Amino acid sequence: xxxxLIRKLRQFIPLTPGEKAALGRIGGHVQPARPNDVLLxxxxxxxxxxLLHSGWAIRHRTLRDGRxxxxxxxxxGDLCDPSCYFQRQxxxxxxxxTDGTYSLVRASEILDLIAASPRLGAFFWWLDAQxxxxxxxxLVAVGRLTAYERIAYLVWELWTRLRAVGLVExxxxxxxxxxxxxxxxxxxxxxxxxxxxSRMAREKLLRRLDRRYQILDPARFRQIAQVEDITVSRxxxxxxxARLKRY
Amino acid sequence: xxxxLIRKLRQFIPLTPGEKAALGRIGGHVQPARPNDVLLxxxxxxxxxxLLHSGWAIRHRTLRDGRxxxxxxxxxGDLCDPSCYFQRQxxxxxxxxTDGTYSLVRASEILDLIAASPRLGAFFWWLDAQxxxxxxxxLVAVGRLTAYERIAYLVWELWTRLRAVGLVExxxxxxxxxxxxxxxxxxxxxxxxxxxxSRMAREKLLRRLDRRYQILDPARFRQIAQVEDITVSRxxxxxxxARLKRY
DNA sequence: ACGCCGCATTAACCTGGGTTATCAGGGCTA
DNA sequence: TAGCCCTGATAACCCAGGTTAATGCGGCGT
Numbered sequence: 217x218x219x220x221l222i223r224k225l226r227q228f229i230p231l232t233p234g235e236k237a238a239l240g241r242i243g244g245h246v247q248p249a250r251p252n253d254v255l256l257x258x259x260x261x262x263x264x265x266x267l268l269h270s271g272w273a274i275r276h277r278t279l280r281d282g283r284x285x286x287x288x289x290x291x292x293g294d295l296c297d298p299s300c301y302f303q304r305q306x307x308x309x310x311x312x313x314t315d316g317t318y319s320l321v322r323a324s325e326i327l328d329l330i331a332a333s334p335r336l337g338a339f340f341w342w343l344d345a346q347x348x349x350x351x352x353x354x355l356v357a358v359g360r361l362t363a364y365e366r367i368a369y370l371v372w373e374l375w376t377r378l379r380a381v382g383l384v385e386x387x388x389x390x391x392x393x394x395x396x397x398x399x400x401x402x403x404x405x406x407x408x409x410x411x412x413x414s415r416m417a418r419e420k421l422l423r424r425l426d427r428r429y430q431i432l433d434p435a436r437f438r439q440i441a442q443v444e445d446i447t448v449s450r451x452x453x454x455x456x457x458a459r460l461k462r463y
Numbered sequence: 464x465x466x467x468l469i470r471k472l473r474q475f476i477p478l479t480p481g482e483k484a485a486l487g488r489i490g491g492h493v494q495p496a497r498p499n500d501v502l503l504x505x506x507x508x509x510x511x512x513x514l515l516h517s518g519w520a521i522r523h524r525t526l527r528d529g530r531x532x533x534x535x536x537x538x539x540g541d542l543c544d545p546s547c548y549f550q551r552q553x554x555x556x557x558x559x560x561t562d563g564t565y566s567l568v569r570a571s572e573i574l575d576l577i578a579a580s581p582r583l584g585a586f587f588w589w590l591d592a593q594x595x596x597x598x599x600x601x602l603v604a605v606g607r608l609t610a611y612e613r614i615a616y617l618v619w620e621l622w623t624r625l626r627a628v629g630l631v632e633x634x635x636x637x638x639x640x641x642x643x644x645x646x647x648x649x650x651x652x653x654x655x656x657x658x659x660x661s662r663m664a665r666e667k668l669l670r671r672l673d674r675r676y677q678i679l680d681p682a683r684f685r686q687i688a689q690v691e692d693i694t695v696s697r698x699x700x701x702x703x704x705a706r707l708k709r710y
Numbered sequence: 711a712c713g714c715c716g717c718a719t720t721a722a723c724c725t726g727g728g729t730t731a732t733c734a735g736g737g738c739t740a
Numbered sequence: 741t742a743g744c745c746c747t748g749a750t751a752a753c754c755c756a757g758g759t760t761a762a763t764g765c766g767g768c769g770t
Contacts, residue, residue, distance in 0.1 A: 277603050279689055285603040299592030307596050331581055341588045344595070348544075349554050351598050356524050356532040359605045359650030363727065394747060403606030405728050410749060412727095442526055610757065641717060652758050657719055 219243055220269055220293040225339060235336060238329055243267040243319040249312035256320070258309035263323035266296045271316015272392050275308045276400065286401035288350060289374065289393075293381055295321070299344045314392045350377075358403045361442065366402045367412050369441035371422065375431055388430040466490055467516055467540040472586055482583060485576055490514040490566040496559035503567070505556035510570035513543045518563015519639050522555045523647065533648035535597060536621065536640075540628055542568070542587075544594060561639045597624075605650045608689065613649045614659050616688035618669065622678055635677040 222239045225231060231239070246269055249255060255266050258277060266273065273290035275297070287308050290296045296310055330337030350373065357369040378389045395413070399406040416422040421437060423430040431437055469486045472478060478486070493516055496502060502513050505524060513520065520537035522544070534555050537543045543557055577584030597620065604616040625636045642660070646653040663669040668684060670677040678684055685691065
């Protein structure tokens, strides 16, 4: 069984046999996970990352009173998150939301890898940077989009990421999360998630069957989610300058 | 004039003369900035980061209709953001909000540095990881805290970061931002920011004079902002530091 | 000395989305 | 076949925070 890391990295650069061997060595001890299993606890000073072989997980933070924010979804093959090596304590918990398999990767393993191969170091950094991009987009969505736009953004993000790993067919994908999870990811209540998803179905934007989602109109979806503005970017238009003057 | 990068990095490890020389070489061409100057444009495919020598800046993203989210504040000495090297286009703009000086650092400069010295690579990654922590905390705040808590969090974050660079005295610091900026950072309206800051003054949590903020009750502030739940230690773990020394 | 502008404050009003609660399927176990 | 639990839909009500607008003030240019 090939390591998910090798599978991921070699999409981008050819790996030397030495690098492959080194990569293959990390992420041993594959363990099974069940929904709601905590793979990595918030506040634990472990210096480990989670390599998710299969299944879905979430990275989330929970306040004492129970309010919870999902930072991001962890998809099969993701390493979450390599930069935790530089922290004393995990600042988020990672929990499985489906059945799956994972392994824990210790800081030292990756740091040795970086020392041995700077370009692998850069590569892990790059993976981390990608995550940063999604994170910033997520922040914009939660901070400045309406509920309708926000959910459109979430669906669009997942669609995009799942497509990249071959888990989308006919614009349809599985999102194994109940509406309470979607609420925690978007900063909404589960009731309003339900309202909003129903509205999207009514408006023929989205079709749902259990937890399979089909995007019926990708172009309108992008537009509603303001994807252009959120993920890539554009110049500052006149209208914006005018508006900013009002402040 | 010593480069801000050298000043920052040598707090953590002794630098070799070669490393110092290499670090000194990047971030030349120091330029002046004025409030509202765009140091780096959203969507530009430049692969450059901003090294802020003095003054304050913001990293932000603006939607077509003028809604804007501030991703974070860039303080004097910050490199914002090194991971942009891995992007084709900047996903955020960086704008000055005070007078200051900065230089643009090209991707190639940092990448060469990483190749020459893996441990410098690890350090840049670490800087980036810290930013990631603040970003995740910011997301939790915007997604799940009330306006009151959110503003408490922002003030606390800035207080903490400014203290680390010696810009806090008697729990007092300068926040050179108008309330519209604070609103864009917290996902609120500027009216509500005003209301909330007034409330904090009324409750003897915060004193304001122009844009100088004094935290009157740090303990209660931490509690309101739910800092314990939101953030964790930001120091480099011993184990990592030790390992990097060996490189 | 005047007018302008940016900014903070405050009031009045409104609404998007939260809260609470009920009901209606499945899917599971027994 | 009944009893649960998990989940989603929907309704009724509520409120935190948005919107709009007016006021006041201090700094600045002329």
